[in-house]
Amino acid sequence: MEFSEHIKTANVDDVVLKLPLRPALKGTLCVTAHHLVFSERKEEAGTCLRNLCKDLRILQFDIPGMEECLNVASSIEALSSLESVTELYPFFHRPRELSLSEPWGLSSPQQQYAQTERLWDRWRLSKVNRNFSVCMSYPRTVIVPCAIDDITLAKAASFRQGGRFPVLCYYHRSNGMVIMRSSQPMTGANRKRCREDELLLQAAIDESEMGYIIDTRSAQQAQQARMAGGGFESKAFYHHWRRLHRHLERGKVLQESLIKLVEACGDPSQNMDRWLSKLENSKWLSHVHSALSTAGLVAECVERDGHSVLVHGFEGTDTTLLVTSLAQLILDPASRTFRGFLQLLEREWVQAGHPFRQRCAHSAHSHARLRQECPAFLLLLDATWQLGRQFPLALEFSEVLLLRLAQDAYASDYGTFLCSSEQERCALQVKENTHCLFQFLLRREEREKYVNPLYEATDLAIWPSVHPQSLQLWTGLFLRWTEYAQTMDEAREEIWTIVKERKETDRPKGCAHTTLSRHDSFTNVENLMDELTVL
Amino acid sequence: NKHVIRGKSGVEQVKLLDRFNNKTTTGTLYLTATHLIFVESNVPGAHEIWILHHHIASVEKLSLTTSGCPLLIQCRNFRVVHFVVPRERDCHDVYSSLLRLLRPVSYDELYAFSYNPKQNEQQREVGWQLIDLTAEFERLGLPCDQWQLSDVNRDYKVCETYPRDLYVPITASKPIIVGSSKFRSKGRFPVLTYFYQEKKAAVCRCSQPLSGFSARCLEDEHMLQAISKANHNSRFVYVMDTRPKLNALANRAAGKGYENEDNYSNIRFQFVGIENIHVMRASLQKLLEVVGTRSLSVNDYLLGLESSGWLRHIKAIVDAAIFLTKAVTVEGASVLVHCSDGWDRTAQVCALGALLMDPYYRTLKGFMVLIEKEWISFGHKFADRCDQLDGDPREVSPVFTQFLDCVWQLMEQFPQAFEFSEWFLIQLHEHVHSCQFGNFLGNSQRQREELQLKDRTYSLWAHLLSEQHNYLNPVYSPSFAERHPVLEPSTQPWNFKFWRNMYHQFDRTMHPRQSILKHTLTLKESNSKLEDTAHTLQAVSSYLLSSPLRCTNTPLQSLSSLHDSSPDAPDGNGGERTVEGSSATENGYGELQSSFSSKNEPAMVSLEFGVARMTC
DSSP states (O other): OOGGGTOSOOEEEEEEEEOTTSOOEEEEEEEOSSOEEEEEOSOOOOEEEEEEOTTSOEEEEEESSHHHHHHHHHHHHHHHTOSOGGGSGGGTOOOTTOOTTSOOSSOOHHHHHHHOGGGTTTEEEEOTTTTSOSOTTSOSOEEEETTOOHHHHHHHHHTBGGGOOOEEEEEETTTTEEEEEOOOBOOTTTTOOOHHHHHHHHHHSOTTOOEEEEESSOHHHHHHHGGGTOOOOOTTTOTTEEEEEOOOOOHHHHHHHHHHHHHHHTOOOOOHHHHHHHHHHHOHHHHHHHHHHHHHHHHHHHHTSOOEEEEEOSSSSSHHHHHHHHHHHHHOGGGGSHHHHHHHHIIIIIITTOOHHHHTSSOTTOSSOOTTOOOHHHHHHHHHHHHHHHOTTTOSBOHHHHHHHHHHHHSOSSSTTOSSSHHHHHHTTHHHHSOOHHHHHTSHHHHHHHBOTTOOOOOSOOOOOOOGGGOOOOHHHHTTTTSOOHHHHHHHHHHHHHHHHHHHHHHHHHHHHHHHHHHHHHHHHHHHHHHHHHO | OEEOBTTBSSEEEEEEEOSSSSOEEEEEEEEESSEEEEEESSOTTOOEEEEEGGGEEEEEEOOOBTTBEEEEEEETTSOEEEEEESSHHHHHHHHHHHHHHTOOOSGGGSGGGTOOOSOOHHHHHHHHHSSOHHHHHHHTTOSOSSEEEEOTTTTSOSOTTSOSOEEEETTOOHHHHHHHHHTBGGGOOOEEEEEETTTTEEEEEEOOBOOTTTOOOHHHHHHHHHHHHTOTTOSSEEEEEOSOHHHHHHHHTTTOOOOOTTTSTTEEEEEOOOOOHHHHHHHHHHHHHHHTSTTOOHHHHHHHHHHHOHHHHHHHHHHHHHHHHIIIIISOOEEEEEOSSSSSHHHHHHHHHHHHHOGGGGSHHHHHHHIIIIIIITTOOHHHHTTOSSOOGGGOOOHHHHHHHHHHHHHHHOTTTOSBOHHHHHHHHHHHHHOOSSTTOSSSHHHHHHTTHHHHSOOHHHHHHHTGGGGBOTTOOHHHHHHOSSOOOOOOGGGOOOOHHHHTTTOGGGSOSSOHHHHHHHHHHHHHHHHHHHHHHHHHHHHHHHOTTOOOHHHHHHHHHHHHTOTTSOOOOOGGGOOOOOOHHHHTOOOOOGGGOOOOOOOEEEETTTTEEEEO
8 A cells, every 4th residue: 555645744853742731842743654653852833733633632733844734734634534444554553462363352143142041032143144135234143033034034124224124132131121223114105014024023022012112313303204215113013012202313413513512622711601601502411411311211111111122213323322232231230341341332333333434534623524424432432421420330441441432433553443334344354454442452451441440240220310410521531632630530549549458458358267267266165164164 | 396286296198299300208297396307108217308497498388289288498408398288277387387487586596505415514615625716827827027916806896797816917006907997898907817838928808998989098008018018028919809890899989999009009909800699699599490490401401500600600719719829829929808898708719719728728627727717707797698597688698608619619620639528518518507506606706705605505516527537538638738739720611510419419319329439438448447357356366376275355355346347248338428319210211101011110229328229
């Protein structure tokens, strides 16, 4: 690959780097194929170049000389929006301690199925999508009701947008209820129906039971979707399913919300009212609110009401995944562990075909308002952070992991978030040629950085409060580069120390036990002596 | 002891409605001389609510409904309870009794005069001596070569709202003091309140000058000169008028006003722009209206937060305190702070500034000293502002609440800087209004002496110190204070947040379900207990090893005592720190109708004290 074509000026001397809240640095700027390298030099500027990064950081370089500045700018522009996936850095990242032969990914639908024995009598593993011919964005294997054969599945798929027919994504152990997800049915303007799709949904629940369909669109939006060939499950054909509409914003609206929020966070004026009105105007916290309360609703249906749930919106690749994964975090203690959370992300986002490539291409600072850009994944991380704030002991991972994921979803050394579906990943041999982020994070020395010291496993569901007073702005992410929260870091350290002390004081407890047993033998002696005196 | 309502011991079948969801609890309502008590009926371990009459701000009888007569009670500690009493006559009885009880007309009726915590006279006395302001000024290095203790106000003759002991510049003679006091509103002339030893810079406080449009007072000018002269580090003294300029200008028409820089040599005059008590009262009221709305949307919440202006006011006070701190610690200049009467905004700014400058005030005891000094001794009108007696509603204002809010904002920014946690602030707020202890009664030291509070009531400080383990901040680090003797808070607007644990302290559904604070506190407590256990066991084992056949009772006794505090049992489940959490139904994610949902509610499990309630 000829990266050098893009690099018009490789080295610039006497560049001043300005970062918010830090003194300016002077040094040499090198443009390489995948990185900007800045090395500091102690000396004493010209044209200025502002770099707006995908992780919301703003770097300002003062480069002497107009021409060089323009060269660097266009090089960065070109290199930061490479067209071909295989030119991206994960395909070149070869750290010494990792080998490409190591396993890629944490689990597969097969493993998930094999581990959940209680699924076996009613659910089966289907390979109907083995060639990605039924659904481009699904993995090769999916879990479906036993009663439905592959031919029926294929027919049902043709009735769903993008072929995303209803599949199982979560099995609730305590009552056997499930959460499924799909895309919208293609009923169209003249209310088409599909027997196979109806059968599929019926087979997911018992004859006598009822299920809920949580549609992540408003009723009006769902109606309008019919004009474009989409639609919703009509009560007349799906007798045992009750539909609830919950309007979640998507696509462009979410992206604009993020842009406004990031702008608000960069506002230098110290005005309280202006900040609050900008925060309100961005609507970001409203989106967090709707995501959490819809997920809460799904979890409530499953856990408290004892019914199975199908979640979908339009394509079933964005808000649907947001809701199903949050519902699992609320319900499932396994998904709140470090590994479990990464598995959840892998299952519900990577394998389930969230189009990371289009959604996470440019983040908030991009001028090119791309139609496909959407921070749905970021919203999931934010909502997860809110859960962590409300249940600081319930999640095994800390905010640091969420920040790392927020960064890597947009630009990474690893291949995990590349591409938009399993099919694409196979075609480009991503698994063979890149390293897996999740596997990397689970390595012992990495893991330590991301765990929550206060974690205490609980089997209970964690119901978040969705009162506006209970939601907070995720300053760790949105003000990451503007406010240096050293005091917070120190406090976190202190908590770590207390927890570690706890572990250490537990140890003498162990040796205390040995003295206790010694004490037991002495009481025996004492008893003997008592007997002696009685005699 | 329960107050009899029409021959009955209590009103039964009263419904308590939750403010934010459809949950209702049925129980019995009792009225005693001091409390309104609601006891949940037919539940083992029944939930009880005790409301002190002094905490009740208003009682409202709403219009009759089919289920009974609703009674809405709003409390000064931000509790809002909504009862529905089945019979109107009962409701009216409760209502009229409450109206009579919650507006005491004389101090003797206050709870503090009947409250008896089973202490003897000596303990009471010791309690009152715990906080000693003379010792505090000694700690600050006073008196010194530039500042002296003045006896001019020994009999409260010069200023009746000031304390007896006042520190003034050496060069300020009695005639100057008396002259200056005549030129200041309510006689509150400039006196020292904090001394920054490192730079020999003083923080002084007073009230506004009676300058009108052109009046001058040579003694007052001399007084400021003396303050300036007492500090060799700076050629001038800052005069901070904490009011908005417009208010100060308006005061001139009433013969009051602010210092004219032309008349006072070596002063730098500065307006800070904190609004007056009426604006603050309205602002908090607006805020509480907004956050009390049912099914409030995120956008309405943020808009309401903005339009209430509450956080803007909080920020203005913090900004002022930062200005004060910088002037003193960086420039080494002395600062004179005043507002109109010098007992509201002045107290806020001086106290907050001292908190930023001096790590001592960030300790539990130091904070008590700070409040005793800046608020109690210098005559913040607690009785009027907190509405202790039936008085002028226009005098009521959340000035002290606001100060606590500012302190909380600092705690959020500097989690390791304070020895105490927010529960301490909340507890203080509780007792400023409870009238259970003598400390905050009345408007001035003079009045407190007349009421003989030290002989007739108990001190809150002793009470709080006795249960201080509940109020400690587990991540407090004394070494942080060494590294950051002066706090430099950020004033970016996003650092000012709504204090949910204060304004919604009784709305349990809103809180984090598990609390880091409480958890680490418990961890720390159990850590130290485990250490003790280990020590005892070591002692026992070495004893046993050294004298194998002479087992006496001593080591065994200590062993059995160990069993009582078994390290395996989680400690700290005490009621003090427990706040109950919530379940899915209380959150109202959706309107699941009972059309086909009629399964039994799963068992509720209360997890830890971390405010948690989760379902199995």
